[in-house]
Amino acid sequence: MPLVDYSLDADGIATVYLNRSDVLNVLNPELMTEMKLLLSDLAENPEVRALVITGKGKGFCAGADLTAVDPETLERGRLGKWVSDSMLHHFNPMMIQIYEFPKPVISAINGIAAGGGAGLALCADLVIAARSAAIKVVQVPQLGIVADLGANWLLPRLSGRGRALGACLLGDTLDAQTLEQWGLVWECVDDDELLHKARERAVKLASVPANTITQTRRLIDSAAQSTFNDMLEQERLVQEELCDQDHFGQQVQRFLNRPER
Template identity: 40%
Template sequence: MSEPLVLVADAGPVRTLTLNRPAALNSFTGALHAELRAALDDAAATASVRALILTGAGRGFCAGQDLNDPGMAAGADGKVDIGAVIEANYKPLALKVRAMPVPVIAAVNGVAAGAGANLALGCDIVIAARSASFIQAFSKIGLVPDCGGTWLLPRLLGRARALGLALTGDKLPADEAWRMGLIWQCVEDSALADASMALAQRLAAMPVKALAATRQAFDAAALMGMDDALALEARVQRELGHQTDFAEGVAAFQQKRAPQFKDR
């Protein structure tokens, strides 16, 4: 029986999903996409999961699309319909990550290239090992950034840096990505697993419904004027103010005790 393409491990309220094609630097195939989407759906549906870590097995996080996958085969006209691959796999994956009901941490343990880089950057928080790197490899094969890259990069870096990375396809070392503000943290390789788990456990103990709502509000406000963003804040605060986590947080503050958050 073949080994799963996505390894699933729980540590209390934290679930880790590990892309498991190490011999191919965890590059994407249709089968890997299917297992990852199913794993994300299961994590979203499991009430005990309050934070998620996404990482890769072996020496890489994800090298993007496996160009040898049958899904990349040419059709009768001799051409590859990459748009169909995007619609079937990368679009739903990017949207699913952004819609998770819990915080999602990318623990980037090596190369993150092409769609692999943008999958990581689409997570809520990115922690990278010092030896890791990010490569917008699309221009090297005559394509544009996908898996949300055209939306993410200008918002994270501004137009000049986003275009520079996308047009050149240059490797961006993790420590430089941190200095540019592209990722949250760069740590020593030996510290990546512990740092990611410590942050995930910390977030899992927080009001995760509000954390997920914060991500959603940020994404929505990026497309709004200030008046609409203020109205959005009022709507979200009204909803969260009716949740038990808000009452618990206020009570814990007043009683000078640690809160016990449970909403999800």
């Protein structure tokens, strides 16, 4: 049985499922290796126009699989090096692939997204949560380590420094209503509507040129480090490129051809 499953529908929406439902889809090296290979294939597949990531079963992802730790590594006091190597070769490359995916990405949070699962859930361009969903950043209070999988970058940008620090330091469970109030997710929907709504949003994003999506992502994420004048210049250069796309030319032509003109 694959640890990562997926389907591709007629509209070009690839839905990727973390497929370890018996253990709340925790991330082990084997799952992440499958995920990286699948993401590479989907990124290059011209039939894929948008990506939805979700979890099988009752939860989205409960973070890292601590049972993957080699007992000998623990006994030798090399746990830090083992974790660092795992992040270098598995966790971080997978997250970079998702963040830099060349087509729109939606995460559909079903149930709990805990630990590293929180960063995975929040990394998408658009995040949709079921009403049963929750995020819990457990690393600091439970394990005495920092949050990871990009949570320290994502949380303050989405919810502000105060809420980000509180979420990381306290490890409180943030339910779907809180996630929506804090701006951590775009919308909350009934559980049985989650994948339908995610697909609906994916179809809408898929109608936009993929390069426009990725350039928007880049501009939004660079805004905090840019002055207003810098952003105006970045926007100008991006518009020069995007306005030469067929999509923009067709829309302008459609506007010019309106009967009322």
